[in-house]
Amino acid sequence: MKILVIDDEKPTLSMFRLFLTAYGYEVHTAEDGEKGLALFQEIRPGIVFTDLKMPGMDGLEVLRRIRKTGIPSELIIITGHGDMENAVEALDLDASDFINKPVERHALSSALARAEKRKQMQKDLPFELLKTKESENFIVSLKGKLTASASPLFSSLLEILNPEHEQQVTLMFNDTFSIDRSGIALLMEVIRELKQKKISIAMENLPYNYLRIFQMVGMDKFSTLKEALTDD
Amino acid sequence: MTGPYGPPHIKDAVRRPRLFSLLDHHFHKQNFFITGQAAQGKSTLVASYLQESQKVSLWFHLCLDDNDDAKLFDRLAAGIRSLSGTGQDDIRGFIPATTLGIEKDLFRYIEGLTLMLKDLSFPLVMVFDDAECLEEISSGFEMINGILNTRFYRHKFFILSRSNLPFTIPRLKTEHHGFFLKNEDLSFTLDETMAFFQGKYEGKDLDIERIHKITDGWAGGLTLVFESLRQSGGVSNLPERVSSEAFDYFSREIYKTLPESIREFLRLTAIPDIIDLDMVTHMAEPVDGLGILTTLEKRNLFIQRVDSDDKGPQFKYHNLFRDFLLQDLLRTLGQDEVKALYHKAGLVSWEKKNPEAAMNYFMKAGGFSDIIRILKIKGADYMIKGKMSGLEKWISCLPDHLVKDDPWLIFFWTMARRIRGGKKNIRDFQKALNLFEETKDARGILLALGYLIEAGVFIREPSSVIFKWIQKAEDYLETMTEKDRFPWARGLLWQQIGLGYIAGDGNIPKGVSACRKAILLGTRINNPDLVLHASITMAFGHVQAGDFVNARQMLVKIKGMTREGGHPEFRALKNIVDIDFALKSGRFDDAGRLLIKSEQDIEKFGLIFLYPSLVEAGALYRVYTERFDEAFRMADHLNDFSILEGNDFYKGIAHRIKALSFLKQGKSQEAAHEIEKALNALDQLRKGDIHHFLTQQLAGIIYFETRDFTRAESFLRPSRDYFETISSDLNCVENDIISGLILWEQKDIPRALFFLHQGIETAFREGYVFFPLISGKILVRAFVIWMAFKGHFPGESVMGTLGLQSYPSLVMDEMDRVFSSARSREKDRIIENLRPLYKYLLPNIRIETLGRFNILCGHKVLDSRIFEGARPLLLLKSIVLHGSRDIPKEILVDDLWPNADVAAGEKNFKINLHRLRKALEPKIKKEFGYSYIVQKAGLVSLDPALVTLDVDEFLSLSVQAAEKEKNNDFDIALELYDRAAGLYQGDYFAEEPYLEWVLRKRDLLRAKFIEVLEKKARLHEELDQIQKALETWQRVLNADPYSETAYQNLMILYADSGQKNKAREVFEGCLLMFRNELGTEPDKEIFNIYDKIKSR
Secondary structure, three states: OEEEEEOOOHHHHHHHHHHHHHOOOEEEEEOOHHHHHHHHHHHOOOEEEEEOOOOOOOHHHHHHHHHHHOOOOEEEEEEOOOOHHHHHHHHHOOOOEEEEOOOOHHHHHHHHHHHHHHHHOOOOOOOEEEEEEEOOEEEEEEEOEEOHHHHHHHHHHHHHOOOOOOOEEEEEEOOOOEEOHHHHHHHHHHHHHHHHOOOEEEEEEEOHHHHHHHHHOOHHHOEEEEEOOOOO | OOOOOOOOOOOOOOOOHHHHHHHHHOOOOOEEEEEOOOOOOHHHHHHHHHHHHOOOEEEEEOOHHHHOHHHHHHHHHHHHHHHHOOOOOOOOOOOOOOOOOOOOOHHHHHHHHHHHHHHOOOOOEEEEEOHHHOOOOOHHHHHHHHHHOOOOOOOEEEEEEOOOOOOOOOHHHHHHHEEEEOHHHHOOOHHHHHHHHOOOOOOOOOOHHHHHHHHOOOHHHHHHHHHHHHHHOOOOOOOOOOOHHHHHHHHHHHHOOOOHHHHHHHHHOOOOOOEEHHHHHHHOOOOOHHHHHHHHHHOOOOEEEEOOOOOOOEEEEOHHHHHHHHHHHHHHHOHHHHHHHHHHHHHHHHHOOOHHHHHHHHHHHOOHHHHHHHHHHHHHHHHHOOOOHHHHHHHHOOOHHHHOOOHHHHHHHHHHOOOOOOHHHHHHHHHHHHHHHHHOOHHHHHHHHHHHHHHHHHOOOOHHHHHHHHHHHHHHHHHOOOOOOOHHHHHHHHHHHHHHHHHHHOOHHHHHHHHHHHHHHHHHOOOHHHHHHHHHHHHHHHHHOOOHHHHHHHHHHHHHHOOHHHOHHHHHHHHHHHHHHHHHOOOHHHHHHHHHHHHHHHHHHOOHHHHHHHHHHHHHHHHHOOOHHHHHHHHHHHHHHHHHHOOOHHHHHHHHHHHHHHHHOOOHHHHHHHHHHHHHHOOOOOOOHHHHHHHHHHHHHHHHHOOOHHHHHHHHHHHHHHHHHOOOHHHHHHHHHHHHHHHHHOOOHHHHHHHHHHHHHHHHHHOOOOOOOOOHHHHHHHHHHHHHHHOOOOOHHHHHHHOHHHOHHHHHHHHHHHHHHOOHHHHHHHHHHHHHHHHHHOOOEEEEOEOOOEEEEOOEEOOHHHHOOHHHHHHHHHHHHOOOOOEEHHHHHHHHOOOOOHHHHHHHHHHHHHHHHHHHOOOOOOOOOOOOEEEEOOEEEEOOOOEEEHHHHHHHHHHHHHHHHHOOOHHHHHHHHHHHHHHOOOOEOOOOOOOHHHHHHHHHHHHHHHHHHHHHHHHHHHOOOHHHHHHHHHHHHHHOOOOHHHHHHHHHHHHHOOOHHHHHHHHHHHHHHHHHHHOOOOOHHHHHHHHHHHHO
């Protein structure tokens, strides 16, 4: 599979080229957004990594323009360490994932695994909540892109949950799951309410980088977070 | 060139002067792109051009297989070897598969071919025919693209293709180095069409214009028309247009006139790619195959003879014609029969020991079991020989169900994508391993384990995972029942265990030991490839460990195994070792150049394991060249690499680089902070001891700077012991110097001096000029203390290499520290011990007396005003005049104040000597006093080590020149005379014309100058250097216009060289000079000479 890496730091490009080639990808690199965009249209890579902060066209602009081309590709934004605001903005712009600098091996592997999985799946699935019950554990599967528009679905979920019958809710994140800023706010609100109802919450099968962002917004104070298993 | 790489045989080709002259005109270019439709005469044109111009060529008929870079490389390399007269064992162009890289082998192949071509001593033309069969995205296409993009200067490349191929050659390069012949250029003109038919239809009235019009100059059309005419005798039945699309129709028209037995023969022989008589015997009914093929060839009917060295005549159908025949074969026999024929061809090829051709035929026949049978027999051989290229193609054509449960097929399939398979390789090697274990296939287990470890290392699996496999492999090797079996597989496994330990697990000593076992096994079974790969892995281990001494030794061995230039791993490792050496020797320009070369190779060949060593070297280079910000960024990048790789090792190195960077900037507290982090990260010894002790040593130096001597010593002592055991002298020197200074600070003088002596003596002995860890300040301190107490001045050349003259003020400060701490009874000895160093740091003074009087201090002319009057300068002149050494002061007083009484003279002398000394040496160190002018026991001298005189040099050169002339060293003598004469810029103390005490010496020196010139002139004469002799005699006359010797010699020289008029002019000039200026006649000898000249 072709991968395009856009970053203004030459050493970072060299490092990505070496690692991703070793992973078995055909790696192309560009030193700025303009060149990256031109190369994207020429080679149509399956996955794109782009640094966020670059002189000239920044990573978010690259993301916007790539989305405009309509060429399907998984876009992974490389953000500075702890740069949650930009990570969330990237998610708003429909980035597939984000990874923090310095890039951890596990984060890279996880982002690649998720991108490859998502490439196989149908895009633009409507958000869905699928509920099943196992004794006192209420399991809710989350599919598709979670945005503020899913609020009624969660309201009805909260209505049916009764702490006398359900002591734990497990939110199970499907591989198609993605989220934006409003979705994060909504999810935060939901788990707060569940906590108020004295229902314990577990979030499972979370992509590694989502787990990091959920930790950053403090969801780990209300819920246990479990990462999705990857080959790595 | 005949044989398999010869151009196709051309029968009755029409000579095409128009195109030949175009090719001639552009033959200075390198790449020739000949593009035209099928049967447009591309091959005929180029083959006949090469034949006529008698150029050495290699002709390659490309086919679909050549899309594979490995196969294409094998063919091209074999062709070039056949020309250079070397066998398959020749190592030129031998580029083994990767040991440490993750990039595909394509670049290795291009580099190998480039080397082979550049080695050829004659110009070569390489022709790539049927190039349209290369797919744009294939590695074979990329390889040709790479060759065309390389500049060879002598060799030429012809690309013959039906379509324009999208080679990515920069536009300018294409214009300057490429020439294009397109379809329309190749089309036959009317004249050429006439030439085509000339002599073929004598007496017949052919409408050539019409033929030219309907064929539109298409060469294939002309052949078809010719054949049609041969059969029907006229042109009336020809269609209106004969284009390549009409080929099928036309072929059929001609083909159907042939007897069925021949038609059948043609159909059946369309099955093989190359038709040889052996294959013909098996494929077709007993017919005169050679006769049929030769007849067709003579008629130029879309068949070419392809020469072969030892297999008898071979033929190849034109692709269009072959397609036509195969279609007819399918129509006649049906698919099953055709498949059976392919199967038969496969069997014949297998019998003829050509397994690759056999599998190609079996693939077309759907003979999967045959392919599997051959793969199982030959697969391991391909692996041992590193020929993996076909495996992927053959296995990929097999149905999944035949592959998925067969361990060898899974293994070979995975091996075929060994480098680019990424994570899938782990899964598949693991699966193959499980299946091998189930079937207890020992060889399979050894190989699957080996490549499983390698795949884990390539994709940077966590070290715990890799270590688990290594343990399993070691256990298996230990418990194997038949220990002598499968030595290659066992050797390979040891090599991969070595790689696993070094690059995956980080245990370098164990990795090196495993590589050693692999090398032993490889040597025993005489497998150079295994020995080479294991040696490279071992050298990598040494580099990784920072053990550059062993790495260098290993590289010397590797160099003997393969060609230096043709092996990326060798070159990259050697560059890293050389960078280390250059940095430690202070040769930073060399280090910078090597870094660029190394980076190019590592990126190009994907040598991921060498990348961090390169970044480390780059960061150190920037520290030593004081580009600290850049060094920090590189250290951060190394840290990023460490995080991405998932181990702490390079994190530790990054901290160590930052610590060193802070130390070099004099920020010892920040350095201490970073070195603590490095110590934590590198505390373990598994990476090999060197990094651990290097960090400890740096920590010792940093804590010395922070004056925490106890902590510093706790690091220095163990590292000193370690570096002594591995004979790392430079590290020992740095360690000794710091240890000595610590002891000095702790007032343990005897031990301090012991360490300093040990360190400095070793540094002198080994010729170290740069110390990577210790600063100039520390070096100065150590050296001053050592000299103060040891009193041994190592000589100016050694001092020069140490570069102490760059820090004069530091040296002076250190001397002050030593003086202030010395006991009074030691002080005089210390002063005398340090005096040579003090004097060494003073600028030299040169006094010019011949011509203008000048005093130069360190190459700068001193202003006479600093002498506070004329007397101090006169005093200096007097000292100089009297020979500069041991002059009784009374003589000087007498020169300057002849009329003064003794007391007044003494007083004047003192005052003016003081002024003179002060002017020459405004700042003195009181312990040493004045240095340039010394007064001892009433004798005054200029210090010869500090003050030099042009007059001394002039006299010395004159003597040396005379000596050399005496010893018949004429060239050197002339050079010395020249230098001596050059120093004489004018009379001695010319600006003091009336100073009596100067006159005598002035006359003596002028006489000496003339003597030097005369000797020089005579020597030129003896050596028949007439012009130079004339010039020199003229210089004599300039210095002494009454030199009769000069006049006489000039006259003789002019006369002897046929310039009688000039000789007369000299004579007349002489007479005039003597008569007008002296009122006398010159010596009669000059008249005798003149008479002789006149009478000639």
